[in-house]
């Protein structure tokens with residue numbers, strides 16, 4: 001289902017090599033966190049996987065299929081943006097239904113998926129509201145709901161909680177972890193927050209200047225950081 005393999009994926013912008021050739025395998029159902037300082041290439045890597053940027057060279061496989069040249073809509077992935085990207089004039093129900101409408105799903109199937117997503121995200125009572133009538137956390141849930149109804153092979157999150165205040169962030173972190181348990185779908189989650197990485201990840205990918213410093217479980221990275229950079233980022237004693 002959601003196994004994603006990057007094989008020597010490289011990205012340049014003009015003369016600048018933002019991602020030197022990089023290999024990475026994400027197993028089906030894994031919760032993988034990309035962590036690293038601002039500007040290290042986390043968003044670029046996620047956008048390459050999503051197909052929102054073209055690779056300069058290398059290959060991306062999704063479920064063993066070569067997806068390198070597939071447009072975003074054909075990759076079977078769903079991206080959740082930090083800015084929510086909701087349509088302000090549409091109700092929550094219509095916002096969530098939008099990708100299914102685009103895909104031409106039958107109305108009864110749309111309704112079934114909306115009900116299920118609303119239930120999973122505690123949005124049942126808010127389906128007829130507009131985004132402007134919702135809190136930040138509720139808006140974030142709508143954005144996730146819009147991803148869920150596509151039944152993607154993987155969810156891609158780019159710092160989804162950075163617009164929320166600290167208290168709400170803790171709650172949403174738990175909700176996303178719960179959702180991952182319930183759906184058992186691959187999730188790739190970008191953050192520069194080591195607490196999010198340590199508490200949510202099955203596997204953490206520590207990035208620095210576009211390359212991978214270390215990959216491992218939170219415990220592995222904490223107990224055996226490869227170098228001072230990783231130790232500093234993970235917060236382990238060194």
Ligand code: ADP
Nearest residue numbers: 013014018036037038039040041042043044045
């Ligand atoms: P992060 O998400 O880790 O903060 P980004 O992936 O956004 O980092 O950026 C990585 C590097 O690539 C930065 O140096 C950034 O300036 C550069 N970059 C990102 N997108 C573009 C672009 N469209 N054109 C030129 N440079 C870019």
Ligand code: MG
Nearest residue numbers: 042043044158
């Ligand atoms: Mg970014």
